[in-house]
Amino acid sequence: MDVRRTGIWSPELRLHHDPVEIHEAAAELDQRGWGALWIPGLGGGDILGDAERLLRATDNAVVATGVLSIWRHPATETAAGHARLRQEYGHRLLLGVGVSDAAAARAAGGNHRPLAALDDYLDLLDAAREPVPAEERLIAAMGPKLTALAGRRSAGTHPFLVTPEFTAGARAVLGAGPLLAPYQAVVVDTDPARARATARGFLAPFIGMGHYANSLLRQGFSEEDLAAGGSDHLIDAVVAWGDVDTIGKRVKAHHDAGATHVALHAISRGKGLPLTEWRHLAPLAA
Known part of the structure; x- marks a missing residue:
């Protein structure tokens, strides 16, 4: 499955109120050459239905x-949905799965033992009536054990809120072959104070979550960096802000560190689809 070098990661492609505008935006992103369109889990809901909307709107891009x-998504239902979409749209759906956090596990009546839980879920995907092929699924991995599992049992990994240094470490664990597709938040704005404020507005809730906070601490940030929505040092390290050339340098840093693909999330101060930001970022699609 060819996701090319860069893609667009967007909650708006799930949340925007107008499905026609989502369709048109996805078609434009596809035409501009982005290799993949990524949509987040957002606490559940019909994510495969939202993926189908993007598959229907595009001809070439992988939908991930x-x-x-x-x-939140039982393995048997996930496998059946994946099989249906594969039959309808070909091999263009990349199924990213993750263990979320302890609260989500408790709400589902499960035990939050991430490695064992994810291993069991992959077993169920393998045992489904129409299994999800390993090359059409990947794992959200923030630590070395889950990263190693991703390399053994899936196409690779999609880490969230990481630096190029993390990417280099993940590549060392994965080895040369598997897909490594880090999330990269970006703000298309050259004003430092405004760009950092925009970044904090989106990232502060994530920085406050235990599993993401622990990941950032493991990456070398301090407790002080995580306070008050994130220090300038933290924001600058995990968010690429500035003009398209500056953002492109961060993308290149991930690639130089071993990333196969970088998923760009354009964080905008406005509401609705960030069409202006996506159009500014279009040179990075190539």
Whole structure:
């Protein structure tokens, strides 16, 4: 499955109120040459239905879930939905799955043992009436054990809120072959104060979540960096802001560190689809 070098990661492609505008935006992104369109799990809902809307709107781009929670989407239903979409649209759906957090596990009546839980979920995908092929699924992995599991049992991994240094470490764990597709938040704005404020507005809730906070601490950030929505040091490290050339340098840094693909999330101060930002970023699609 060819996701090319860059893609667009967008909650708006699920949340925007007008399905016609989503269709038109997805078609434009596809025509501009982005290799994949990524949609987040957002706490559940009909993510495969939202993926189908994007598959219907596009001809070439892979549509990737980045990622659906194993606690909110039963494996048998996920496998059946994947098989239906593969039959209808070909091999263009990349199924990203993740263990979410302890609260999601408790709400589902599960035990939050990430490695074992994810291994069991993959077993169920393999045992389904129409299994999800390993090359058409990937894993959200923030630590070395899950990263190694991703390399063994899936196409690769899609880490969230990471630096190029993390990418280099993940590549060392994965080896040369598997897909490594980090999420990269971007703000198309050259004003430092405004760009950082825009970034904090989106990222502050994630930085406050235990599993993401622990990942950032493992990456070398301090407790002080995580306070008050994130220090300038933290924001600058995990968000690429500035003009398209500056953002392109961060994308290149991930690729130089071993990324196969970088999923760009354009964070905007406005509401609705960030069409202006996507059009500014279009040179990076190539």
